[in-house]
Amino acid sequence: MSPNERAKGVHDELFPNSASTVAVTDPELIEIFDNFAFDETLAKSRLDARVRLMVQLASLIACGALAEYKVMLGAALGIGMTPVETKEILYQAVPYVGMGRVFDFIGATNEILTSRGVELPLEGQSSTTPETRAEKGRAVQELVAGTERVQAMYDGAASDECHFQRFLSANCFGDYLTRRGVALCVRELLTFAMLVSLGGADAQVRGHVAGNLNVGNVRQQLLDVITVLIPYIGYPRALNALAAVNEVAKA
Numbered sequence: 001m002s003p004n005e006r007a008k009g010v011h012d013e014l015f016p017n018s019a020s021t022v023a024v025t026d027p028e029l030i031e032i033f034d035n036f037a038f039d040e041t042l043a044k045s046r047l048d049a050r051v052r053l054m055v056q057l058a059s060l061i062a063c064g065a066l067a068e069y070k071v072m073l074g075a076a077l078g079i080g081m082t083p084v085e086t087k088e089i090l091y092q093a094v095p096y097v098g099m100g101r102v103f104d105f106i107g108a109t110n111e112i113l114t115s116r117g118v119e120l121p122l123e124g125q126s127s128t129t130p131e132t133r134a135e136k137g138r139a140v141q142e143l144v145a146g147t148e149r150v151q152a153m154y155d156g157a158a159s160d161e162c163h164f165q166r167f168l169s170a171n172c173f174g175d176y177l178t179r180r181g182v183a184l185c186v187r188e189l190l191t192f193a194m195l196v197s198l199g200g201a202d203a204q205v206r207g208h209v210a211g212n213l214n215v216g217n218v219r220q221q222l223l224d225v226i227t228v229l230i231p232y233i234g235y236p237r238a239l240n241a242l243a244a245v246n247e248v249a250k251a
Contacts, residue, residue: 003034010038014075037231055193062197137174144211209248
């Protein structure tokens, strides 16, 4: 038993000269998985390979799937994802899944990059200063969530909760979403992928379905992201994400 020809071709392109040890011990599972992940789902997604692998890497960080992340990172770098894009996925994960989960991925990424001759640290991508992060962050936040929505969040915050809104503007958006290296529309796809993969973040998923639409992404792109994540996150989280898309982004 072996994956079909299309699945094998995609697998060989992503992982040249690489044989899975699981294929030796569990050939039936690999046949099923590879045919689904590298044929069926790709046939239903219009994402180009680079963006597809970027959202899958973001998802694997949110899932805490370090071993699979390292394999997929090698594939992504092989098809043209840049070291800067690699680092920006990691940095953007911090406000959404937390440094506690991201820390080990940073170390693994550094090892892979240096093994490929990349000199670290990379050129900085920050576009704010301590003095401008709040203002610039809120401006990006308003692009994503809408000016009225952001103002309503500030106006509706209790006096002992106002700092959460300031943190969102200055830290989540100001420190991270204003960074160079990845376009805002792609960053929103990454955020959507992370929140979907976390599970238990349904309100935030719905918010970032709207955010994707606000920055120019369309419903089909969100469906494409869900489609290519199914093999890695499973059906419950994928179907929850589909429900959010159908609720917010009507066909």
